[in-house]
Amino acid sequence: MTGRQDIDQIVHRLVSLVPPGLADAHKDMRANFRDILAQGLRHLELVTREEFDVQTQVLARTRARVEELEKRVAELEAGVPPQRA
Structure with a gap:
């Protein structure tokens, strides 16, 4: 605000x-x-700038996690053993 x-x-x-x-x-x-x-x-x-920034960070972490999970699902579907980071 x-x-x-x-x-x-x-x-x-x-x-x-x-x-x-x-x-x-x-x-x-x-x-x-x-x-x-x-x-x-x-x-x-x-919303305040602080609230907006916090939600932007949450969204970035969520996107990164979704990308990791999508990659893992694709590997599992292809029968490739998952690589651990």
């Missing part, structure tokens, strides 16, 4: 677009923008 800093940067940019005459409303708008953005991002079902 997008980090707290990212949300704060977006909120700051949105609040900076509000005309200066509404300075009193800036604090309320900042809180409202932050809540709306955070709620919207939660609904997107995003």
Whole structure:
């Protein structure tokens, strides 16, 4: 998910677009923008970069294992004795 800093940067940019005459409303708008953005991002079902990287590593190990097993099955089907690593 997008980090707290990212949300704060977006909120700051949105609040900076509000005309200066509404300075009193800036604090309320900042809180409202932050809540709306955070709620919207939660609904997107995003994952953190760390979670993504972990799953990428799991997938790479799984692919390697599947390739090993496919090779072994092919050897067994061909009647070739399996080679141990």
